Every structure is written in structure tokens, then in C-alpha cells.
Amino acid sequence: MKYMDLIVKPSLKSFYKKRYISGTISWYHHPQFHDNIYLTIEWLLRRIRSDGFSSEFSIGPGVSRTFLAGTTYEVNDNGTVSIDHKAGYYYAMITAGGGFGYDFSMKKKIPVLMYTRFNMITMFPYNSTIYFRPVLELGIKYSPRKAKALVKKT
């Protein structure tokens, strides 16, 4: 959801500054450790220069569910062993990150933004402390609305 869009002109350079609130579902796989699916709601600030290059910053809360990467056993007091098929944990999360990209709609009539973003995700309470993990995100954003607008202009 975009909630602000404005043009700023400091000195001679112009750029768009866009602020969004976005919902994202992500997943990573760490062999022998866990798989993690997480849902985040992020506040995102993106600046797009007139030559198409962009930079962005995002931060937001989320929730995560891990799935352990291996058979998980439980042993009861009688010594009976059983398998927990849904082994894993729910964690609260905060993510923050920044990155850069290129908006092809600024120079050519292609409604696509390519970007790369370095995120730091933190999960808690992980063993009564905070787990952090750096994540590199590569993305392509296609805007159907922008595509329509570009078609109308031509």
C-alpha cells in the first residue's frame, strides 16, 4: 500500500520519494538447521532518481514459524520414543534493511523495478535470547498500474 508520493528538488537533482507499507511472506532453507517461513509488515522508503537509480530502506515487525531440519524425537518419562512431525517454533520478528535498484520506467517504458536489499532479521525469544540473521533479497517489481499509465501516455 503506497501512502505518499512526492517530488523533491534539492539543488539541481530531482527524485521521487515513495513511502509504502507492504506485507511480505518469505522463506529460507538452512540445511540441517531449519526452514523458516515469516510474514512481515514493513514500512518502506524508496527514493528514485530521475536517471532511474533507486535506494531504499525498510523496517517492520513480523512473525516467523521454523520447521526443524531433521527428524525430531521426544522421549516420555517411561522412556518411550516418539516423533514430533511438526517440530519447530514461533518467533516474533523485526526486520530492517536497505538496498538499491533501477527503475526501468524512468527512462524506458518498462514498468519494472529491479532491486537488491540487504536485510537483518531478528527473531525472539530464541533460546531466551535474540537470534539474528543477515538476508540478501533480490527482487523484480512489476507495476500493472504503471503499465496502464504508460500505455495511455503512448
Add this chain to the structure above:
Amino acid sequence: MRIASLIILLLFLSSCQKETITISEKASDVFYVENAGASMRVLVEGNTASNTFILLIHGGPGASSYVYNTSYISRNLENNCAMVYWDQRNAGASQGGSNGTYLHLDQMIDDLKKVIEVLKYRYGQNMSLFLLGHSFGGLVAADFITRPEGQSMIKGLINADGSHNYPLNDTLTRQMLLNTGLSEVPKSKKTAKWEKIIQYCLQHTGNFSIEESQQLETYGMKAETYIKSVKKINLVGTVLDHTITDKSPLTSILVNLLYSEDSNFNKELAVSNFSGSLYKVTIPVLCLWGKYDFICPVELGEDFYNKISSADKKMVISPISGHNLILQDEKLFCDEVNAFVLKYR
């Protein structure tokens, strides 16, 4: 569409929990044992077909088993038996939620017992199982084998630079730092560093607080690096070198270590002492010690060796090792352990 993808992914992840048990000369199985708020990672690597298993109880608390899984041990020990690398709760790749209240010695003994029960469930009740305790792992092992059911579950114990008595440990560390310091000052190039240690030992003479105990350990770690004949190792480098092959979760290893190092658990450990109950130990025991181990000095090993009642016991001292004989004198370690398990399995 997104929801459908999510459901497919969840079904796929649930199916990842399929049980695989490998009986071969080159097994590598990872599984988890869940107990009291913690899911503890266990890696079984090596010759599971031999039916001989060595369960490593790593140091710490809060260190991990990753550091012990070297290529030398893989080539020279895991060909004869299977090594079981267990990450204790709040350590290494072990995971959980808000579980700090369970971090105490009794719980760790219960964890160990359950890990053994799962091993026997997976690989057979008649397996030959040995415990290998290093440093803090030596305390867990000492607690376990002095309990009634402990010795009946294993064939023998390997105690490598382990601590079974923390108050005595601190006294012996101080004494060794002081004596070695005084003899090293005239001949060592590290005079200033030794003098600092000597000063500290002269000012802190006994009834050590937890801070003093931790400071003595820090000096102990540094002191062995001042001795020329001790083989230098880089523990952090060892973990980093194997990051890709071992698929190590580095940040988990780090946050678990930091949490456990600062936890209240250390207050309980500071007064833990099993010297008085070691007479109950009758199973075969192999003690391996570094001559220059300041953290758990040789005299601590001798206290352990002299107090157990085992008829089959042996103590070997490595002249090139400090506190990490397993990594500093890998040949001696593998030769002695191979001979020990071959004899008593």
C-alpha cells in the same frame, strides 16, 4: 495464489520430518531431540555399522559440538566408530523459545539421558556407547556417571581435560598460573603479561567469586598461548573454515554462546563438586590431559583418576597440549580413543 503456495510449502516442510537412519561405514545423520523447551541437534557421523558410538559432551556451557568435528577425527576415528556430536540446550544449533529457566545441571543430565535413549532407539539397544566429556562436558559426565542409572547406559568414559569439581578447579588454576608465571618471568618474552597474571593471583587467594573464577579462566586461556611448546589452535577459525561443509548456523552458535556464558547457570556450576561421589564409578575410564592445561590443570585430572573405583583406568598426558587436547594433539587423541573403545566395546 499466494495462500495456495504457502499451503504447498507447509505440506512440503512437514514431509521433511521423515526419519532416516543410516547404517554404514560413512553415515552422516542429523536429527533433533526435544526436551523441556529445547530441540537439541545431534549429528551422528562415521561408522555406524561398527555398532560403537562415542557421544561427545562439549565444553561451555554454551559452546557447540561443531568445533570438534575436524577432518583429522573424521579420517582417523570415524572410520572405526561413529561420533555423536550433540549440541546441548542453548548451544550451537539447538533451538527453542523462552527456555532459559531450564538451563541447569539436572536438566542437562535429563537431556543427556534422553539423547542416549534416542540413540538406542535409532541404532539398537545393544549398541556400545562411550561418553567423551571435554571441559564443562567433563562435569556433566561426572554428574551422569555418579547417578545410579548412568553407568548402566554406557560402556566407558573418556575424560578429556574435564572439570568434575569447580571450586578445586579454580584453586588449581590459580596455583598453576602463579607457579608457571614465576618460573616463566625470567626466561619468557611475555614478562609483562606474566607479571599481570602473577599480580592477579597474589591479590586473589581463595573463596573465589564467579567473576574471579571467570578471570582465572581467561588468564588460563591466555597463559597456554605464552608457552612455546603448546600447539596453537584457532577455535573461531576452525568453525569458520567448516561453515559451508558443516552448514553451521554461525549466528545461532554465537548468540547461544553469549547467552549461556552470562546466564545464572554459571553460579550453580561455580559450586559444583563431584569429587565426593567418584568412588561410585566402576566402568572403564580413559583420562586425556594437556600438560599445559591451565583451565583444568593436570592435578584436577589426577584427582578424578585417583578417586574413581574403576579397575580399568588409564591416564595419558600430552606434552604439546593445553586445554584442547582433542584438537591440539589429534594423533594422540585418536590413537588412545581407538585403542580404548576397541578394548571395551
